[in-house]
Amino acid sequence: MPTSRPPCPTRPGLAHTTLGALLALVVVAGCSDSPSAPGPDDIEFSVSQITLDGLGEATLVLRNRGAAPVGPVEFISTPVRAGSGSGIPGAEIRVTPDQLPTLPGGTDREVTLRLHPGDGLGVGRYTSTIEARGGSGERLATLEVDFRLACPSDRPPAASFEIRPPVGDIRRGDVVALEVDALDSDGNAIAEPCVTWTIGGSGQGLVTSDARFVAYSTGTIEIAGESGDARQTITLEIAPRGVGGEQFTLVGEGRLTEQHTSDLWLWEDIAYTGTWGQRSGPEGLRFGNSLHAWDISDPEAPVRTHTVQVDARTVNDVKIRDDGQIAVMTHENSNDGLNGITLLDLTDPTRPEPITRFTDGLQAGIHNVWIEGDHVYLVVNGTGNGLRVLDISVPADPQVVASFYGGSSFLHDVYVRDGLAFLSHWDAGLIILDVGHGMAGGAPDNPVEVGRTTTTGGRTHNAWYWPETGYVFVGEENFARPGIMHVIDARDLTNPKEVATFEVPGQTPHNFWLDEDRGILYLAWYGQGLRALDVTGELLGALDRQGREIAEGMYGDRRTSGLCTGAPTVTCTWAPQLHRGLVFVSDLNSGLRVLRPEF
DSSP states (O other): OOOOOOOOOOOOOEEEEESSSEEEEEEEEEEOOSOOOSSGGGEEEEOOOOOOOTTOEEEEEEEEOSSSOBOOEEEEEOOOEETTSOBOTTOEEEEESSEESOBOTTOEEEEEEEEEOTTTOOSEEEEEEEEEEOTTSOEEEEEEEEEEEOOOTTSOOOSEEEEEOOOSOEETTOEEEOEEEEEOTTSOEESSOOOEEEESSTTSEEEOTTOEEEESSOEEEEEEEEETTEEEEEEEEEEOOOOOOOOEEEEEEEEOOSSEEEEEEEETTEEEEEEESEEEETTEEEESOEEEEEEOSSTTSOEEEEEEEOSOSBBOOEEEOTTSSEEEEEEBSOTTSOOEEEEEEOSSTTSOEEEEEEOTTOTTOEEEEEEETTEEEEEEOSTTTEEEEEEOSSTTSOEEEEEEOOSSSOOOEEEEETTEEEEEOBTTOEEEEESSSSSSSOBTTBOEEEEEEOOTTOOEEEEEEETTTTEEEEEEOOSSSOOEEEEEEOSSTTSOEEEEEEEOTTSOOOOEEEETTTTEEEEEOBTTOEEEEEOOSOOOEEGGGTTOEEEEEOOSBOOOSSOOOSOTTBOOEEEEEEETTEEEEEETTTEEEEEEEOO
């Protein structure tokens, strides 16, 4: 029988460290005040006085006060936020281990908190929250984290200083530099004074550690700088960005309701779509064992011309080579247990014909794939497997020529461009390989790692590299909280770093496509449809608070939680592709949709 108990007590703790500056960390423990039946209501954090070491680490305890085991338990961290409420790109409190397989009744388990400061964490006070969640996503316990960064010893305070306002018009979302002229008590110039920045209204913008400012609202914004005993305030006028409120028009559809639709790829007048999982219908249970070819010469009326069936229960991905001669489709959960890939001859692209199925070493299943010239890059399912590179110069006789594993978690996706492979390696982060770029002597048969970074929240799902700007747009697929698109600055490929985010409440993103000529990023956002985002100029901070969203494409019912599988009327946007001025979208529930951007 369940028994009642009082709410969990709160135990503050205080810790100090030198992390280029003095760091004070206060952790407040919280837990549910529900009755203490065996299960999640018995979980709590217990925190006493904590002293962090020089790496900014602290150890605390998660306790199961009940008799029944609970698990798995996952730790979810919210973004680090400044006192103004603005999130700091790339800053995060990380928990090690990030998951406990089980927490037996009556036991304690130690976990470690570590501050990952990112690139924009300056002097000031910050907050974050860490949640312990159960296997179904329920909240078991909460930590509220409060810490302050003080001036580092190599950046002295000023006796006096002046802020030089930016010149010219400033729009919401524009990034501008705040120039500071500072003097010490002897009247000597200070090259890099320590300045604490505050913004007059909560959530009106973000100022980084290197004094770059981006506005989240329009109108008058007051920015104050404080250094030692000196203080100055400036006022900026922020104009609207001038985008938003546009729309997509649905111009055509290729209806498919007997199977769930997965990824798509287009070439000239042809679109190929894969199939995913299983679906019940009038004809019984149908598995994702098919690749469908569509004639899109009339985008208002796509016509299915051919279906290739293979031994699989999910054909998650399909890619067409740039010359339009060969395509590759993936196999997962095949009946014979061999999985692998199938190469397709596109002599008649309306009727792709299998060349060969390749399975050697690929029995775990292939989730995603990329084809580049005579090489296919394969994502092999499961922790420890990683990337395989396949030589298909003789399509009937493929050969594995290289492999790579980034460690600590499974690989989810691969994107290859300009001789670089961008690996979406889930909790291991974004990993960049030289596979022919030349910067590290890499080649398709000799991939060489050149850089990596982990994004706040982990779960690195997909990536798009924009060489002209050096940005990489990375998706975080996370059904436990709203997923986020992360912007990585990879202008220095050896030191990529997170600089911005974009969030849509209630759902998680899936795949992206970038119109590089116009600087418009199209994002599939599952039950929240297709989003169009202005990514021109320098990117910094929370893009969803900068008036950058141009339009949303909803062509069915909206779903705001969980995976949006369901009736054909439920929007479940999987992947977009811009083609001849139209956006072709694969929808998990309804097949192929064709949208016209009216902007």
